[in-house]
Amino acid sequence: MRSVLEGIRVLDFGRFIACPFCGMILADMGAEVIRIERPGGEEDRTTGLLGANGENVHYPSYARNKKGITLNLLRNEKGRDVLQDLVKCSDVVIQNFSPGAAELMGITYDNLKVAKPDIIFVAISCYGSYGPYSQRIGFDPIAQTMSGAAAITGFPDNPPTRSQVPWVDYSTALCATVGTLLALRHRDSTGEGQMVDVALLQTAVTFMAPIIAESEVLGRVRRRLGNRGWYMGPSDLYPCKDGWVYISTIMDTVWRRLLKAVDHEELLDDPELYNDFQRFEHRDRIDPKIAEWTAQRTVDEVVAKMEEARIPCGRYYSVEEVPHDPHVQARGMLEYVDMEYRGLERVPVCGVPIKLSETPGSIERRAPRVGEHNDEIYRGLLGYSEERVAELMALGVI
Numbered sequence: 001m002r003s004v005l006e007g008i009r010v011l012d013f014g015r016f017i018a019c020p021f022c023g024m025i026l027a028d029m030g031a032e033v034i035r036i037e038r039p040g041g042e043e044d045r046t047t048g049l050l051g052a053n054g055e056n057v058h059y060p061s062y063a064r065n066k067k068g069i070t071l072n073l074l075r076n077e078k079g080r081d082v083l084q085d086l087v088k089c090s091d092v093v094i095q096n097f098s099p100g101a102a103e104l105m106g107i108t109y110d111n112l113k114v115a116k117p118d119i120i121f122v123a124i125s126c127y128g129s130y131g132p133y134s135q136r137i138g139f140d141p142i143a144q145t146m147s148g149a150a151a152i153t154g155f156p157d158n159p160p161t162r163s164q165v166p167w168v169d170y171s172t173a174l175c176a177t178v179g180t181l182l183a184l185r186h187r188d189s190t191g192e193g194q195m196v197d198v199a200l201l202q203t204a205v206t207f208m209a210p211i212i213a214e215s216e217v218l219g220r221v222r223r224r225l226g227n228r229g230w231y232m233g234p235s236d237l238y239p240c241k242d243g244w245v246y247i248s249t250i251m252d253t254v255w256r257r258l259l260k261a262v263d264h265e266e267l268l269d270d271p272e273l274y275n276d277f278q279r280f281e282h283r284d285r286i287d288p289k290i291a292e293w294t295a296q297r298t299v300d301e302v303v304a305k306m307e308e309a310r311i312p313c314g315r316y317y318s319v320e321e322v323p324h325d326p327h328v329q330a331r332g333m334l335e336y337v338d339m340e341y342r343g344l345e346r347v348p349v350c351g352v353p354i355k356l357s358e359t360p361g362s363i364e365r366r367a368p369r370v371g372e373h374n375d376e377i378y379r380g381l382l383g384y385s386e387e388r389v390a391e392l393m394a395l396g397v398i
Contacts, residue, residue, distance in 0.1 A: 002030075002359070003029060003030020003031075003359060003361070003362075004029050004030055004356065004359040004361075005026060005029040005030040005031040006030040006031075008026070008030075008031040008032070008091045008092065008184065009031070009032045009033075009034070009089065009090040009091050009092070010023060010026050010027075010031050010032065010033040010034065010090065010091065010092040010093070010094060011034055011036055011086055011087065011090050011092070011093045011094070012033050012034060012035045012036065012066060012094050012095075013036050013093070013094065013095035013096075013097065013107060014035070014062075014094060014095065014096050014124075015042055015043070015044045015096060015097075016044045016047075016096075016139075016169070017062065017140070017166055017169035017170065017173065018096050018124050018140075018169045018170075018172045018173045018176070018200065019094050019095060019096035019122075019124045019173070019176070020035075020044070020062035020063060020173075021062055021169070021170060021173035021174075022094055022122070022124070022173040022174075022176040022177045022180065023035070023062075023066060023094055024061070024062050024063070024064065024065065024066075025173070025174075025177045025353070025354065025361075026092075026177065026180065027064070027065035027066050028064075028065055028352045028354075028361035028362065028363065029354075029356075029359075029361045030359075030361070031092075032067070033065065033066045033067070034066065034067045034068070034069060034086075034090075034373070034377060035063055035066045035067065035068045035069070035368060036069055036070070036071050036086075037068070037069075037070055037071075037370065038070060038071075038072055038074075039070045039071075039072055039370075039371070039396055039397075039398060040070075040370065041070075041370040044058075044059060044062075045059050045370075051339075051341075051343065051344050051347075052341060052342060052343035052344055053339065053341040053344060057344075057347055057348075059367055060337055060339055060347045060349055060366065060367045061349035061350055061367075062367075063367030063368060064337055064349055064363050064365065064366060064367050065363060065364055065365055066367065066368060067368055067372070067373040067376065067377065068367075068368025068369065068370065068371065068372045068373055069371060069373050069374050069377045069378070069398070070370060070371040070374060070398050071083065071086075071397065071398055072396055072397050072398070073105035073106060073107065074104060074105055075104070076397060078392065078395060078397050079397045079398075080105075080106045082378075082382075082392070082397065082398070083106065083107070083112075084112075084114075084115040085382050086377075086382070087112050087115040087116050087119055088115050088116050089381060089382070090116070090119070091119070091120060091184070092119070092120040092121075092122065092180055092183075092184070093107070093112055093119060093120070093121050093122065094122040094124070094176065094180070095107050095122070095123060095124070096123075096124035096125060097125070098125055098126070098135065098136070098137045099123070099125060099129050099134055099135060100135050101137075102123070108121075109121040109123070109195040113193060116193070117193060118187055118191055118192060118193040119193045120180060120183040120184060120187065120193055120194065120196065121193070121194075121195045121196065122176050122179060122180055122183075122195075122196040122198070123195060123196065123197050123198070124172060124173075124176050124198050124199075124200075125138075125199055125200070126138030126139065126142060126143060126199060126200045126201060127199050127200075127201055128197055128198070128199035128201070128202060129195075129197045133201075138200065138201070139169075139200070140166040140167075140168045140169045140200060141162050141166075142200070142201075143168040143200035143201045143203070143204040144162040144163060144167075144168055144204060145160070145162060146201055146204070147168075147201060147204030147205045147207070147208045148205075148208050148211070148212065149162070149163075149168075149204055149207070149208055150162045151224075152211065152222045152223070152224060152225075153224065154224045154226070155224055155225075155226040156223065156224050156225065156226070158224065160224070161224075168200050168203055168204045169200065171203050171207065172198055172199070172200050172203040175198045175203055176196065176198045179196035179198060180196060182196075183196050227246070228283065228287075229248060229280075230280065231276060231277050231280045232248075232249065232250045232276045232279070232280055233249060233276065233279040233280045233283050233286060233287070234247060234249050234258070234279070234283070234286050234287050234290045235247065235248045235249055235250070236287055236290075236291075237316065238290055238291050238294040238295075238302075239291060239294060239295050240294050240295065240297055240298055240299045240301075240302055241295070241296070241297060241298045241299075242298050242299055243298075243299040243315065243316055244299070244315070244316035245294060245299055245302050245303060245306075245313055245314065245315050245316060246313065246314050246315075246316065247290065247294075247306060247311060247312070247313050248312040248313070249279075249311065249312075250276060250312075251276065252275065252276075254310075254311060254312070255273075255276075255279065256268060257309045257310060257311060258290075258309065258311050260309065261305055261306065261308075261309040261311060262289070262290060262293040263293070264289055264293075267286070272285075273286070299315050299316075303315055322334075323348060331351070331355075332351040332352070333350070333351045334348045334349070334350065334351055335348070335349055335350075335351045335352075335363055336348055336349070337349055337363065337366045337367075338366060339366050339367070340366060349363070351363075371398070374389075374398055375389075378392075378398065
């Protein structure tokens with residue numbers, strides 16, 4: 001079966017999450033994605049807890065399905081010559097350096113479109129390619145805190161809290177992926193390349209815009225509420241005999257079904273609880289009743305009762321429990337790759353997150369080792385002689 005992005009070649013200069021995850025999706029969908037890193041490898045291989053091979057277990061997710069080559073571009077004219085040759089036979093370049101660092105290495109749209117006018121150039125950074133902060137460096141937690149997201153996360157009377165899940169990185173990666181596909185569609189129609197410019201802070205502010213509107217227009221600023229949902233209810237994490245469940249109640253129809261399920265139908269005609277907002281305002285009356293009901297039952301009993309009543313409800317899992325959930329398994333939300341190293345025969349990675357019925361993506365190969373595909377790309381794709389490859393290696397270019 002032909003993959004939807006078969007025939008598209010991507011040069012991936014990504015590090016850590018936002019750019020590599022974009023490249024991962026493109027690779028899962030059939031693009032030939034070539035990860036390019038400095039000789040010796042990049043730090044995103046070795047940051048955090050390390051496995052038996054001296055690398056972390058994050059890298060196998062982001063780099064699966066990719067090929068790997070080495071290239072030194074920092075103040076290196078021969079390296080930049082090689083880059084121009086790579087760009088000439090590619091469709092897309094993705095990178096998440098700060099604009100200043102990208103300029104130092106010559107990885108800019110203006111430079112690369114000289115080699116290939118219809119190149120798609122995807123730039124991912126914390127602040128974007130223009131604006132007063134564009135030359136600053138930054139990561140996901142910076143975007144969370146600057147966007148106001150941390151201000152509304154956490155429990156009352158506690159300091160602001162940023163999410164430990166780097167949602168800004170991942171969602172920016174998805175924006176970059178969509179931007180890449182839009183630019184490819186435009187190129188197919190017009191023959192023109194273009195630059196795709198995405199920023200972590202822009203993504204975070206985009207997600208916060210409706211909440212900012214409440215403050216700007218209605219004068220109501222959200223405060224930290226822990227796990228409690230805003231302007232609806234009951235919606236919270238509730239205790240059970242043997243764990244926790246999250247129950248999310250939105251709209252009158254669900255509210256009425258919930259009251260019947262938890263034996264509190266006396267609240268059906270309460271004039272103070274006539275809509276979601278009022279139920280939120282009177283949460284101190286309602287939430288303890290739900291918590292009392294769940295605390296008398298097991299997680300299985302609560303989930304079964306909520307499912308029967310068609311109430312949105314999910315069980316709380318520890319990290320160790322997630323892989324064993326039957327629905328996670330049925331949809332391949334986690335898959336396992338063999339890193340071909342003792343002790344790393346089954347490394348969990350995210351499954352292909354986008355399910356296509358006719359042209360599904362797949363995980364075909366493990367993440368590459370440092371420079372694993374140098375011969376294939378430099379001698380095979382670019383046609384360099386053995387002498388030139390040996391010279392580039394001796395000079396530390398590859």
